Amino acid sequence: MKVLVVGNGGREHALAWKLGQSPKVTEVFVAPGNAGTAIEATNVDIAATDVDDLVQFAKQHAIDLTVVGPEAPLVLGLVDALEEAGLRVFGPTAAAAELEGSKVFCKNLLHTADIPTADYRTFRNADDASRYIKDKYSEPTDQVPVVVKADGLAAGKGVIVCETRSDALQAIDRIAGQKEFGEAGNELIIEEKLIGQEASVLAITDGETIISLPAAQDHKPAYDGDTGPNTGGMGAYCPTPIVDEAMFAKIESDVLVPVVHAMKRARKPFKGVLYAGLMLTAAGPKVLEFNVRFGDPECQPLLMRLKSDLFDVLVAAADGKLSEIEPLEWDDRPSLCVVMASEGYPGSYEKGRVITGLEDAAEVEDVKVFHAGTTTVDGNVVNAGGRVLGVTAIGNTISAAKLKAYTAVQKIRWPGAWCRKDISDKALG
Structure with missing residues (x-):
């Protein structure tokens, strides 16, 4: 079976790595990919938003499953175009992707479906x-x-x-x-600021069956102590102890199930990854946002722990047969991802700085370095984005995973490289 992963971030590297472990997968392509995916798969020089060329490539190479990583091609209708071409694809249609593509649509849907969220006003x-x-x-x-x-x-x-x-x-x-x-x-939204700890709960759904994944905790603010501007995510760990079994069940019943039903009623049936970004308030969990794809960096620690064949799961979701698969198997050990970023991120930054120490970091036990904003120039791996690497480790405890991840981080160097030093400290505290 041939698989095409669309995107070039750490999430896509993790997906390509995990899908490549399936005995059913013979070849993995990544479009456009990065320096890391080039080692474990075949990079294809097509932008993630170039819908026509991606469909043509999938047809020409008889791709058995396309997995769309980032949100932009989902909102542009890549899934619709692939399905119209008779190709199997994992991800939501453009209509369903509006759940992330428009925060106004999302908030209005939450309000209509009586799903707990912050009070808000919209403006044009x-x-x-x-x-x-x-x-x-x-x-x-x-x-x-x-x-x-x-x-x-x-x-x-x-x-x-x-x-x-x-x-x-x-x-x-x-x-x-x-x-x-x-x-x-x-358009813009002004909403009340919710107080509490954030958590991410992702689920895979075919529009009927919902398979919830272990809860994770992302770290959005740029700097230690959750200070500084918001980013795409500076690190994550999984599972998070702040979401116990009772809380998890409440999130499933009060958030995930109602939103799938609400999307169906809105005639925008949802298939793919449903990502609930939550604030755990004193009044219970409330939705901050929905994403319509694997989170980055939550995807990396999640897939480090997944023991089941990811290819089987995504094919079942694409084919509407999730109810037929066995329960997912997980490594009991927690996993943690530390994002290493370019100097200046989330603002402007310089590209093309040579990265060293990747081989030494890869030798740390139970560590996988996922590439995000990287490319290769004259045989050297260089930074090509704001978030550059996702150094991910698994350990017997969260503390052990953290130690391994930061041990590997210390071996990687490029001018201006930086990271948060407190990923997972909320759990340890």
């Missing part, structure tokens, strides 16, 4: 949004605990957490005034 321009903040918070010194979100896709950066009126007005201007995130800011 900066003037109306600014007037709302000024009217509600009359004094410039007022504390304004809100979150301002761009409606569309913004690579994980279109969410700005505010504490003061000035913060909120500045966030509105960045998103809807200056259009810092482009057309993603054509």
